[in-house]
Structure formats: C-alpha cells, structure tokens
Amino acid sequence: xxxxxxxxxxxxxxxxxxxxxxxxxxxxxxxxxxxxxxxxxxxxxxxxxxxxxxxxxxxxxxxxxxxxxxxxxxxxxxxxxxxxxxxxxxxxxxxxxxxxxxxxxxxxxxxxxxxxxxxxxxxxxxxxxxxxxxxxxxxxxxxxxxxxxxxxxxxxxxxxxxxxxxxxxxxxxxxxxxxxxxxxxxxxxxxxxxxxxxxxxxxxxxxxxxxxxxxxxxxxxxxxxxxxxxxxxxxxxxxxxxxxxxxxxxxxxxxxxxxxxxxxxxxxxxxxxxxxxxxxxxxxxxxxxxxxxxxxxxxxxxxxxxxxxxxxxxxxxxxxxxxxxxxxxxxxxxxxxxxxxxxxxxxxxxxxxxxxxxxxxxxxxxxxxxxxxxxxxxxxxxxxxxxxxxxxxxxxxxxxxxxxxxxxxxxxxxxxxxxxxxxxxxxxxxxxxxxxxxxxxxxxxxxxxxxxxxxxxxxxxxxxxxxxxxxxxxxxxxxxxxxxxxxxxxxxxxxxxxxxxxxxxxxxxxxxxxxxxxxxxxxxxxxxxxxxxxxxxxxxxxxxxxxxxxxxxxxxx
Numbered sequence: 001x002x003x004x005x006x007x008x009x010x011x012x013x014x015x016x017x018x019x020x021x022x023x024x025x026x027x028x029x030x031x032x033x034x035x036x037x038x039x040x041x042x043x044x045x046x047x048x049x050x051x052x053x054x055x056x057x058x059x060x061x062x063x064x065x066x067x068x069x070x071x072x073x074x075x076x077x078x079x080x081x082x083x084x085x086x087x088x089x090x091x092x093x094x095x096x097x098x099x100x101x102x103x104x105x106x107x108x109x110x111x112x113x114x115x116x117x118x119x120x121x122x123x124x125x126x127x128x129x130x131x132x133x134x135x136x137x138x139x140x141x142x143x144x145x146x147x148x149x150x151x152x153x154x155x156x157x158x159x160x161x162x163x164x165x166x167x168x169x170x171x172x173x174x175x176x177x178x179x180x181x182x183x184x185x186x187x188x189x190x191x192x193x194x195x196x197x198x199x200x201x202x203x204x205x206x207x208x209x210x211x212x213x214x215x216x217x218x219x220x221x222x223x224x225x226x227x228x229x230x231x232x233x234x235x236x237x238x239x240x241x242x243x244x245x246x247x248x249x250x251x252x253x254x255x256x257x258x259x260x261x262x263x264x265x266x267x268x269x270x271x272x273x274x275x276x277x278x279x280x281x282x283x284x285x286x287x288x289x290x291x292x293x294x295x296x297x298x299x300x301x302x303x304x305x306x307x308x309x310x311x312x313x314x315x316x317x318x319x320x321x322x323x324x325x326x327x328x329x330x331x332x333x334x335x336x337x338x339x340x341x342x343x344x345x346x347x348x349x350x351x352x353x354x355x356x357x358x359x360x361x362x363x364x365x366x367x368x369x370x371x372x373x374x375x376x377x378x379x380x381x382x383x384x385x386x387x388x389x390x391x392x393x394x395x396x397x398x399x400x401x402x403x404x405x406x407x408x409x410x411x412x413x414x415x416x417x418x419x420x421x422x423x424x425x426x427x428x429x430x431x432x433x434x435x436x437x438x439x440x441x442x443x444x445x446x447x448x449x450x451x452x453x454x455x456x457x458x459x460x461x462x463x464x465x466x467x468x469x470x471x472x473x474x475x476x477x478x479x480x481x482x483x484x485x486x487x488x489x490x491x492x493x494x495x496x497x498x499x500x501x502x503x504x505x506x507x508x509x510x511x512x513x514x515x516x517x518x519x520x521x522x523x524x525x526x527x528x529x530x531x532x533x534x535x536x537x538x539x540x541x542x543x544x545x546x547x548x549x550x551x552x553x554x555x556x557x
Contacts, residue, residue, distance in 0.1 A: 026543035029551070031536045034515050037183060038539065039547040040278035044271070046184045056269040059180060062242045064193050065235045066132060066173035067445070068200030069139060069166050072235065073108065075204025075361070076228050079354065086225055090152045105476060107156045109469050111163020116466045119171030120459030127256075128179070128249045131172025131458070136240040139165030140233050147229040162232070167465050169239065175457045178449045179249040182270050183279060183516050187380075190449065191372030191442030198365035198437075200235060205358040207231060209351065251454050251517075254287045262287070278546070286518035291454050305456040306463065311524040316460060318451045318509065323464045325501050326444040327471035329388070330395060330494040333479050334432050337402060337414070337425070337488070344405070344416025345423045356426075360433055367437035372446075379513040380447055384505050387439020392498045394432045395491055401425045402488035450512050451520065 032038040047053065080086050081104070115135075123131035138161055146158025174193055181189035207228050247269070253262035263275055263284060271277030306316045342353055375383055405421040408414055416422040452460040482490045510523055510533035526532035540549040 028541050029538060030541055031538050033511075033513065033536050034519060035537050035539060035547060035550060036282055036519075037279075037514065037516055038541070040282045041184050042541045043278040043544060043546040045544075046182060046270075046279065048185065050272060052269055052272050053182070056180070056182065059246050059269070060177050060189055060192075062239060062246060063128075063132060063173040063176045063180075064196045065199075065239050066135065066169040067193050067196035068235045069169065069232075071197035071200030071202075072204040072232060073162065073166070073200070075201045075357075076208065076232065077105065077108075079205070079208035080225055080228060090155065104156065104159060106473075107159045108163040108166075109472060109476075111160040112167045112469050113163075113466060114160075115164035115167025116171065116462045116469070119168050119465065120462040122168055123172035123175065123458035124252075127252050128172045128176035129243050129246055132169050132176065132239055132243045135165045135167070135169025135172065136236040136243065137165070138168060139236040140240060141165075143229065143232040143236070146232070147226055165236070167462070169236070171458060171461045171465060174445050174449050174461055176249050178446070178457075178517070179251045179454075180247070180265075180269065183283060185376065186450070186517075187376035187446060187513060188372055188374075190446040191375045192369070194441050194443075194445035195365065195368035195372050195437075197441065198361050198368060201361045202358060202365060203231070204228075205354065205361050209354040209358055250283075251287060251291060255291045255454060259284075259288075283516065286516055290518040290521060303459055305453070306460060311521070312453060312456065314524050314529060315451045315453065316456075316463065319448045319460050319464050320467050321504070321508075322444060322448040323468040324471045325504075326440055327468055327475060329391060329436060329440060329498060329501065330491075331433075331436050331440075332475045333483070333490065333494060334395070334398065335429050337406060337416075338429060340406070340414050340416050341422040341425045341429075344421075345419050345426060360430055363430055364433040364437040364441070367434040368441035371438040372442035375442055375446065376513060379511055380443060381505065381509055381511050383439050384443055384447075384509065385502060387435055388498055388502050388505065390435050391432065391439075392495055392502070394428055394435065395495045395498065398425060398428050398432075399488060399491040399495065401428070402491070406488055408487075447509075447512065450517060451510070451524075453521070454517070 030038065086092075115138075119131070119135075122134055142158045142161025142163075142165055144158075145161060146155055149155035149158055174190075177193050178186065178190045247265045248261070250262035250265045253259070253265065263280070266280045266283055267273055267275040267277065270283065271280035274280070305312060307313055342348070342356070347353060347356070371383065371387075401421050401424055405416050405418050405425070406414060407417050416425075448464050449457060449461060479490075482493075508530065510520075510529045512520060512523075512533070515523070515533075523529050523533045538551040539547045540551065542548045
C-alpha cells in the first residue's frame with residue numbers, strides 16, 4: 001500500500017465499486033482510471049440538477065443545434081427530389097436520376113469540403129462562438145438564395161453556401177461542447193451532440209409528410225417546397241441570435257492568455273460559482289500545463305500539429321478512422337432495397353412511406369440518446385465493439401433475406417417475391433438504425449473530438465469533416481453502381497468491412513471514459529496506448545476528504 005501524496009500525477013476516474021469498509025459506511029474502495037479526477041469528484045460531489053448545470057445545458061443545447069443542420073438538409077432534399085413539380089421546374093427526368101440531380105446533392109458536399117478547409121482557422125481565430133456565428137450566417141444566406149432561386153444555377157449557389165456553412169458551424173460547435181462540458185459528465189454531454197442530427201432529420205421528414213396531403217395542387221406543391229426550404233434557416237437562426245451570448249470555451253481563453261476569464265467560466269459552470277472548487281482547480285492546473293500560448297492554433301496555415309509527432313499522429317489517425325468508419329459502416333447501403341421491400345409488403349402510398357421514414361428517424365434518435373446517456377457507464381470501446389458486432393449479424397440476416405426474396409424481372413425491375421420476407425427486412429432495417437445509432441451516433445462526435453489536443457482540435461475536426469465527405473462521396477456515387485453489378489452480394493463487403501472495424505477498434509482505439517481531455521496526453525505518449533488506457537487504480541475514498549490511499553494500479557483489460 002502507498003499513501004496518496006500527491007494526487008496530481010495520477011490519472012482520470014472510472015466508477016466501479018469493488019468493496020466497502022464494513023466499519024465505516026462513508027469509506028469505500030473503488031477502482032478508478034483517473035485518481036486525480038476521482039479525488040476531486042469525491043470532494044465536490046457534482047450534481048446534474050443544480051441551477052448552474054441547467055445553465056450549462058442551455059449553452060450546450062445552442063451549440064448542439066449545429067448538428068441538426070445536416071439532418072434537416074438530408075431529409076428535406078431526399079423528399080423534395082421525389083416531387084414531380086420540383087423535377088419539372090428544374091427540368092429533371094421524371095423517371096430516374098440525371099447528372100443534374102446528382103450534382104444538386106454533390107454541390108452541398110463540395111461546399112462542405114471548401115468549408116472544412118477554412119473551418120479550423122475560423123474557429124481558432126476569434127474563438128468557438130464566432131466560428132458558430134459565421135457558419136450560421138453563411139447557412140442563412142444560402143437558405144435565402146436556395147429558397148428564392150428561379151433557375152438551377154441560383155439553386156446550386158444556395159446549396160454550395162449551405163455546404164460551406166454546415167462545415168464552419170459544426171467544426172466550431174463540437175470542440176465547444178467538448179471543452180465546455182463538465183469533466184465528470186463529458187461523455188454524455190458531448191455524445192448528445194451528434195444525436196441532434198435526428199432533431200433536424202425528424203422535422204425534415206415530417207414536414208414533407210404533412211405537406212404531402214395537398215400535393216395534388218401544383219401551386220400548393222410549389223409553395224410547400226418553398227416552405228420546406230425556408231425552414232432550413234430555423235436552427236441556424238437560433239444559433240445566430242444566441243451564440244454570442246454564450247461564454248467562450250475556457251480552453252480557448254487559456255490558449256489566448258485570458259486566464260481570469262477562463263477561471264470565471266469554469267467556476268460558474270463546473271464549480272457552482274466556487275473558483276476554489278477541486279474540479280475547477282484540477283482543470284485549471286492541467287490546462288495551464290498542456291495548452292500552449294504559441295501553439296499551432298495561432299497559425300491558421302500550420303497543419304503540422306496534426307502530424308509532427310508519434311503522439312499526434314496516433315490522435316489524428318483515430319479521428320480520421322472514426323470519420324471513415326462512421327460513413328462506411330453500412331448505414332446507407334443497408335436500405336438500398338428498402339423501396340422494393342415496401343412495395344413487396346404492399347406499402348405503395350407515398351404518404352405512408354414518408355410516415356415510415358419519419359418513424360425510422362424517431363427510433364434511431366431514441367437509440368442515439370440512449371447511447372449518449374450511457375457512454376460514461378459503458379465506455380467508448382465496449383460501446384463501439386458490441387454495436388458493430390451486432391451490425392455484422394444484422395447484415396448477415398439482411399443478406400439472407402435478399403438472397404431468397406429479391407428477383408429481377410425481364411425489364412430490369414427489382415421486386416420482392418414474398419411479402420412476409422419483405423416485412424422482415426423492413427424490420428431488420430429499423431433494428432439496424434437503432435443499433436447503429438446506439439453505438440455510433442454519439443461516438444462519431446464525442447470520440448473524434450476528445451482524442452485531439454487543444455491546439456489541433458479545430459483543424460482536426462476540419463480534417464474529420466474532409467474525410468467524412470470523401471467517404472460520403474463514395475456512398476453517393478459508388479453504391480448504386482456496385483449494387484447494379486453485384487446485387488445483394490455487395491452486402492458481403494460490408495459484413496467483412498464491419499468485422500475489420502471490430503478488429504481495428506479492439507487493437508487501436510484507446511479508452512477515454514472518465515478522463516480529462518488534458519490527461520489523455522499521458523495515454524498517447526505511452527508505449528502501448530490501448531493497454532495504458534485500460535489501466536485502473538484501486539483507491540480508498542473517505543467521504544468528503546476524497547482519496548486517502550492508492551492501493552495498487554495494474555492493467556484491467
């Protein structure tokens with residue numbers, strides 16, 4: 001046994017009680033990952049239900065609305081693209097896709113790529129709040145151009161601007177949420193960010209569903225299309241009006257030599273107005289040690305911080321891999337035969353199909369919220385490993401259903417032979433959406449941002465956006481061609497790819513649960529980061545006195 005003196009050099013916390021001293025009910029033995037954070041938490045005992053915490057929730061909510069933008073755009077454009085009036089207005093084919101319809105989707109992604117190139121410097125220059133403000137402003141301008149477009153060229157200019165803004169805002173918002181979140185609850189608070197994709201996707205589905213009732217009238221249809229496009233300003237409008245009233249990220253303030261302001265922000269939102277709070281003092285000490293006043297965040301052109309050492313290359317690799325895995329896990333191709341299954345199940349009414357699409361978004365949102373709520377309890381690695389393994393099984397079932405149910409007629413039309421199997425596949429697609437959202441949706445933002453150092457966080461998230469868009473391009477333009485050539489056999493690729501993801505996650509993804517952002521440096525500098533991240537310490541906690549003794553520290557795999 002060794003006495004705890006000092007606690008400063010120890011590492012972050014878990015929360016797994018192994019024994020309780022029988023004689024003293026306020027003394028307990030716990031297994032923790034971060035001794036320093038566990039000690040500070042035991043002394044302060046933070047609560048989720050205080051006035052200051054609810055104020056923090058409001059700050060995070062406003063920033064999190066940035067995640068809803070992509071969800072709304074994807075759902076609305078998917079619905080509008082099927083409307084006859086929209087396709088006639090821009091002279092698109094009424095029976096299938098054309099290069100122009102593909103470009104309408106692609107131009108948003110191209111704008112996103114351009115926005116990603118300038119998002120990091122924009123967020124680092126004036127702070128996270130101004131990065132969100134600029135992104136919201138560009139989106140509002142783009143939405144106005146798109147909704148008032150009289151020709152295809154103007155419509156595409158609006159789409160491009162929307163793509164730019166959709167990169168600028170989230171690239172500042174996600175670091176803001178991660179940096180402002182209370183360290184004791186960072187996983188859940190940050191994990192909620194990407195779940196808000198569905199806060200945009202759900203109204204983006206149900207607004208077309210509601211307006212589809214009156215689609216027999218061409219004039220009303222045109223007005224409904226415009227209404228859906230104007231609504232694209234909603235989330236950005238709230239962000240634009242509110243964001244400059246938010247406190248700035250304390251880490252950005254520290255990096256810009258504004259220590260007193262940073263302490264005030266942390267004391268208010270993490271210490272219940274007490275600047276001497278153990279958690280606030282721990283955060284301040286770690287930030288002062290880790291964050292440089294002359295880091296690469298001060299040089300907008302300098303991306304070397306993402307690659308100039310083994311530690312940061314490992315961090316950057318995880319961010320890029322998280323971006324690609326999130327796009328290539330099969331969440332798009334899984335529903336490739338969905339229209340045929342709906343028809344095979346006797347569900348041919350467009351109104352009913354829109355309703356099912358909305359219900360699927362609601363179910364996925366529920367899964368994502370559950371995943372975000374429990375990520376600090378489950379851990380990042382188990383959440384990703386188990387959900388991806390289940391996805392492999394679901395893909396195998398869907399492959400078997402398609403192999404025995406999909407038929408191609410002489411004219412090339414794909415049909416479902418059995419209504420029962422068609423309904424079974426629809427159910428599996430719903431289950432897939434729930435499981436994927438449970439495991440991956442919270443992690444896509446949370447894990448990618450927390451593995452990055454402060455100096456490279458904004459630029460790293462811009463890189464995350466870049467590679468995510470590259471992977472999305474593949475999904476958009478290759479999936480249809482691949483299914484045309486290989487049919488349902490293309491699902492084999494995703495079964496083996498998801499198995500590869502499971503193996504890669506097991507061997508290369510570090511555990512970040514219950515660790516402060518600054519403390520992760522110790523993990524990434526270790527000879528074996530994954531093994532080091534799984535180490536835990538057995539400690540004695542004596543009530544409000546905090547940790548009084550460290551019993552041992554060894555790997556717990």
